[in-house]
Amino acid sequence: MLGERGFSGDKAGMNMDPSDLIVGVMMAIFGLIGLVGASGAMDNGIFVFGMSLFVFSVLFIFGLIKRAFDRAEEARHE
DSSP states (O other): OTTTSSSSSSSSSOOOOHHHHHHHHHHHHHHHHHHHHHHTOSSHHHHHHHHHHHHHHHHHHHHHHHHHHHHHHHHHHO
């Protein structure tokens, strides 16, 4: 099954790069750290930084997802 979809190099699956998965997991961790930091903030600076880190990580992950779908569509048209 992994040969049809996932991390294989064939054109049937999403052709997701393993490095994209690693970066996505790291960004999710950074986003959670930002939320934890914002929830325990005693001043506005740390709150804004934590929320900004969370929003940036969510947007970055959406960009990774978009790039994976764009690669799959490009491979489908070749």
